[in-house]
Amino acid sequence: xxxxxxxxxxxxxxxxxxxxxxxxxxxxxxxxxxxxxxxxxxxxxxxxxxxxxxxxxxxxxxxxxxxxxxxxxxxxxxxxxxxxxxxxxxxxxxxxxxxxxxxxxxxxxxxxxxxxxxxxxxxxxxxxxxxxxxxxxxxxxxxxxxxxxxxxxxxxxxxxxxxxxxxxxxxxxxxxxxxxxxxxxxxxxxxxxxxxxxxxxxxxxxxxxxxxxxxxxxxxxxxxxxxxxxxxxxxxxxxxxxxxxxxxxxxxxxxxxxxxxxxxxxxxxxxxxxxxxxxxxxxxxxxxxxxxxxxxxxxxxxxxxxxxxxxxxxx
Numbered sequence: 025x026x027x028x029x030x031x032x033x034x035x036x037x038x039x040x041x042x043x044x045x046x047x048x049x050x051x052x053x054x055x056x057x058x059x060x061x062x063x064x065x066x067x068x069x070x071x072x073x074x075x076x077x078x079x080x081x082x083x084x085x086x087x088x089x090x091x092x093x094x095x096x097x098x099x100x101x102x103x104x105x106x107x108x109x110x111x112x113x114x115x116x117x118x119x120x121x122x123x124x125x126x127x128x129x130x131x132x133x134x135x136x137x138x139x140x141x142x143x144x145x146x147x148x149x150x151x152x153x154x155x156x157x158x159x160x161x162x163x164x165x166x167x168x169x170x171x172x173x174x175x176x177x178x179x180x181x182x183x184x185x186x187x188x189x190x191x192x193x194x195x196x197x198x199x200x201x202x203x204x205x206x207x208x209x210x211x212x213x214x215x216x217x218x219x220x221x222x223x224x225x226x227x228x229x230x231x232x233x234x235x236x237x238x239x240x241x242x243x244x245x246x247x248x249x250x251x252x253x254x255x256x257x258x259x260x261x262x263x264x265x266x267x268x269x270x271x272x273x274x275x276x277x278x279x280x281x282x283x284x285x286x287x288x289x290x291x292x293x294x295x296x297x298x299x300x301x302x303x304x305x306x307x308x309x310x311x312x313x314x315x316x317x318x319x320x321x322x323x324x325x326x327x328x329x330x331x332x333x334x335x336x337x338x339x
Contacts, residue, residue: 038085041154041175047074047091048081050123053146053156055093066094066134109144114316115167119177119309121145121155124318127166127295129155130159142270153308159185159257160191164277167300167318168273172308180308185257191304194252194262197297197328198271199281202248209236209265213258224278225260227268234258236265244331245338247274251301260297274296293327 036119042050044314051063051072073092074085087329110129115122125131125141132140142157149155158181172178184190212231217223235255242249248271253261266272267279275285275296288294304315320328 027108032037033095036093038087038089038091039153040087041088042085043175045175046081047072047079047083047085050085051093053154062307109141109148111141111169117309119172119174120307121171121173122303122316123169123171125161125166125169125300127164127321129165130163131160131169134233141169142171158182159190161300162260162263162296162298164275164296165194165298165300166321168303168316169300170303175309178244181305184305184308188255189305189317191302192254192257192300194254195297195299195301196250196252196262196266197274197324198248198250198266199245199274199284200248200271201243202238205240206236207238209238209267209269211265212236213261213264215259223259225258225264227264232256232258234261236262238266244335247331249328276308293323295323297324297327301326 036054048064048067049069052060055063064081066072067079067081071094072079074083074089083205090193109123111126112124113121114124123141123145130140141226142155146152146155152173154173154175154248156172156175156178158172158178161169170181170278172181181190211227211234212229213225213234214228214231215223215225215237233256237253237255239247239253241251250266252266256260263273263276263279267276272280273296274280274288275294276298277285277296280296299320300318302315302317304313306312307314325326
């Protein structure tokens, strides 16, 4: 792709890696830093041409097609640049990029976030012609995050996710003493929007099927450390299931115990204790079984150590 810094028309030739992709999604990935609204405007007004003809945003790309784009310097300059990627790379090959996402970072821009982790990675790795999120983590969730470097890998991994063949294990600290050694939670979930415009999720009889397996790791006086395995991947699934059971996640600002969160924040314990610890699946290229783990953030290790010391003093 040509540099976007020159006030000139840009020409792109479509390669095999973009075959079958919608042109709007292709441009959103290729034109890093250009606002989404600007991309849809130049498509709508016909400033984008494919083999000299106008196309809609739904046009599917074919290898060998030539795209004509208008000068984009101003749009890039107005959009600004993403901040540097602050996570840690756990693994990388020709098809996959596996990172340890820090808590407090959105995985993509939008909803008041100008740049997310995917934009940071694309900016840090401009040589990659393709880089897409395989799945998502909430902004305040840390841990293993998968990205695909090839469209074929992305398609295969999405199929594995739909088939329930990707193991996703989380660690979470919840309020109260969890009563079971192991519990299967099957509670349907429904998305809704509050009057203030905030997106939320609740347990309803008519919601989408959602299945979480909870395993007790350790009990403390007022808290429980659990492993949560996702059998489905609904929005806020672990958070809503645990809140519904009466064991909200420590630090959860949407579904948690707000007085508890406020008290812990005064003690210097901030953030949500939900960590994507391990992911395992069949590699989309080789078929070999692969898995990666991300260590618990230091702040939560320290808090667990504090709880263990407090428990030891009372025994």
